[in-house]
Amino acid sequence: MTILADIRTKPWQWHRPATGFAFAMAGAAVLCVLGLFADQRTLAGAPIWAKPLKFAISGALYFFTWSWLVSLLPRFRRTAWWVTTVLVALFAGEYVLLTMQAIRGTASHFNRATPFDAQVFNVMAIMVAALFVATLILTVLLTFSRQRDRGTFWAVRFGGVISLVGLALGQLMTSPTPEQLALAHAGIRPDMRGGHTVGLADGGPGLPILGWSTAGGDLRIPHFVGMHALQLLPLLALGLLALAKRFPVLADGAVRARLVLAGSAGYAGLVALVTWQAERGQSIVRPDGLTLLAFGALVLAVTLGALAAIGRPAKRAQLGTAV
Structure with a gap:
């Protein structure tokens, strides 16, 4: 199905x-x-x-x-x-x-x-x-x-694995901050142990509703992005399947599967990128040149992978057939 x-x-x-x-x-x-x-x-x-x-x-x-x-x-x-x-x-x-x-x-x-x-x-x-x-x-x-659809086959599996990684990244927020450690070493029990903002105390300026810090790194971002691979990658497979009638190249299940694989690799790279950015104490809305360079390289790699997936001759090998 x-x-x-x-x-x-x-x-x-x-x-x-x-x-x-x-x-x-x-x-x-x-x-x-x-x-x-x-x-x-x-x-x-x-x-x-x-x-x-x-x-x-x-x-x-x-x-x-x-x-x-x-x-x-x-x-x-x-x-x-x-x-x-x-x-x-x-x-x-x-x-x-x-x-x-x-x-x-x-x-x-x-x-x-x-x-x-x-x-x-x-x-x-x-x-x-x-x-x-x-x-x-x-x-x-x-x-x-x-699943009969190969794209769905890979989207479900990679979505599950990346989502699990996203859940695990939540543990990064449980470590005490340097300020909390300093209080503990001074014999003072801090009211909070752990936090999500890197480089600053929690509670500074943030994005509307989401609250992600606009002044420092925020560990909630990789946690959120990673966890919802479980929805976004199957949605990618759904979108490719829905577009198959309009774009004949997508009618081939092998092509859709390769595109999902490229998208999954790119999504995993994005989780790694936002984790790295947050750990460096850098706001998601204020990336430096190094972060932008890494993001550009990631976009380029995914684009090349997608083009290769579309241009590669179809193979009838059982790529990702149902178990």
């Missing part, structure tokens, strides 16, 4: 708990938007409801995708069903704690200001670790998924 045929299938025929939770997160996102207008409080310079909004949108996309991916498995579907259900429960628990802290007007992540806040963050950290393990299991099971 192709990705287009799957999209036409009613989502309730996929993993129902994940589908239902995706719609619940979409509803939560709407409520958070209303909260932005009704509750004018801010935290570290950002609206108090911005973080729950971002997590709700991200969760809706994430679980709608997993609901579809689980339906592709010809084997181990029962195992995947339970693992995905656990994944839903873990994310739901984290979201409840995150929202509770927002209602209280305090930070959810890295917060150790009080014993209660520290315990909340510790529980969330355990949930995130378990969520990573569950995602790892599902990513391994994806190798057994079956």
